[in-house]
Amino acid sequence: MSWPIAIVFIVLIVAVGKVLAAKYRAQAGIIEDKQGNQHWVGKGGDPEAQREIENLRERIKVLERIATEGNSLDARETKRIAAEIEALRDKQAD
Template sequence: MNWPIAVVLIVMIVAVGKVMAAKYRAQAGIIQDKQGNQQWVGKNDDPEAQREIENLRERIKVLERIATDGNSLDAKETRRISAEIEALRDKQVEKDN
C-alpha cells in the first residue's frame, strides 16, 4: 500500500466517523452550529414532567417574591403568606403519599 491510498483511507475513515457521530447526535436531539456549539433541541413529550416543571417555576416565582419582599413594610404579611404556602405544601405532600 502506497502513501496516497493510506491518506485517502484515513480521510474516509474520519469522514465516516464524523457522519456517524452527527447521526447519533441528531437522533438524540443534539444539533451543532457553525461555531461548534452543541445544543439539545429534543422535545419532552412527558406531560407529567411538563407539569412538574411548571409547578417548580411557580414555586421559584413565589420564593423570589418572598425573598425580595422580606425587607419591605409588608414583611409580616409576607411571612404569613410564606407560612400558608408551607402549610399547603405539607398538605400536598401528605396527600400525594
C-alpha cells in the same frame, strides 16, 4: 491515488459521518449510554414530570418574591403570601 490515501479518506468520511449523526441525534433529544443504547429525552416526554416542573417553578417565583421583599412585611402582605403558597399546594394536590 494510492491505497493508504484512500484508507485515510475512508476513515475521515466515517468519522465525519459519526460526528454529524451524533449532532443530529442530540438535537432531536436522543442520547446514547455507555452500552450504546439510545434513549429519547426530548421535551414533553413525560407530561406528569412537565406538570411537576411547572408547579416547582411557580413555587420558586413565590419564594423569590418573599426573599426580595425583605422583613418590611405587614400582616396583610404576610397573609396574602401565605394564601398564595397554600393555593400552590392545593394546585399540586389536584
